[in-house]
Amino acid sequence: MLGLTISANARAEISFGGFTRFIFDGEQQSLMVTLINEDPQPALVQSLLQWGDGDPNRDLPMVVNKPLLLIPAQGRASITLFYQGTGLPTDRESFLLLRVMQVPQKPKEENSMQIALQHNMKLIFRPKLPGSLEDAVEKLRWAPSQAAPGSYQARNDTPYYLTLTEVGLRDRTGIPCGNSIEHLMIAPFSSYDLIVPGCSQAAGQISYQFISDSGIAHARQRDL
Incomplete structure (x- = not known):
C-alpha cells in the first residue's frame, strides 16, 4: 500500500502587504499590486482576473501585465492591472476578483502531493462617483x-x-x-x-x- 505525504509547502507564503481588497480608481488607467513572498524559496505565482460573479461569458476589459511571475525568496514583485478605458459602467462600481495562485514546486519525495494555494482578492473598479x-x-x-x-x-x-x-x-x-x-x-x-x-x-x-x-x-x- 502506497503512502501519501502532504507537503509542508502547502501554507500561505504570498501576502499583499496587509491589503484584503483593492480599489481601482476609474480616473487612472492602471493599478499596481505588490506581491510579497515570505518563504525562503522563490515562488512562482499565476495571476488572473475574473468577474466577481464568476460569469465566464462576458468579456473582461482589464488585463494583468504579468500573468506568470517568479518572486525571489523573501522578496517582492509587482503586477499591474490595466483597464482598456471602456467596458465598465461609469455610474456605479464594478466588482471583480484578482486570483493569485502559488504554483507548487515539483515534489522532492515520491508519493507526495503538492497543494496549490489560491488567494481571491476583491477588486472594486470605482469610476468618479458622487458621495463616498x-x-x-x-x-x-x-x-x-x-x-x-x-x-x-x-x-x-x-x-x-x-x-x-x-x-x-x-x-x-x-x-x-x-x-x-x-x-x-x-x-x-x-x-x-x-x-x-x-x-x-x-x-x-x-x-x-x-x-x-x-x-x-x-x-x-x-x-x-
Missing part, C-alpha cells in the same frame, strides 16, 4: 421583507458596493434573535433579502460591521 462609501453606508435602508417570516430587506440606492459582516437581528431589549450572517455584499442600486437562520419573529434592531476600503470593520446598529 461612508455616505453610502449611512444611506442603507432596512424594511420588513415578504421573503420569509421575520426577514428584512436591505436597500442600497447608491452606486457603491457595500460589504457587511456579522449581520444579526435583536429584539427591542437587545437580545440576539437567531444566528448572525457572517458576510454579505450588496450591489449598487439593488436590494438584498436578509433571512437570519433561527429568527422568525419581528426584530427591533439590526447590527452589523461595515468593511471600509482599507478592510477595517466598523460597527453599526440600526433600529427597525
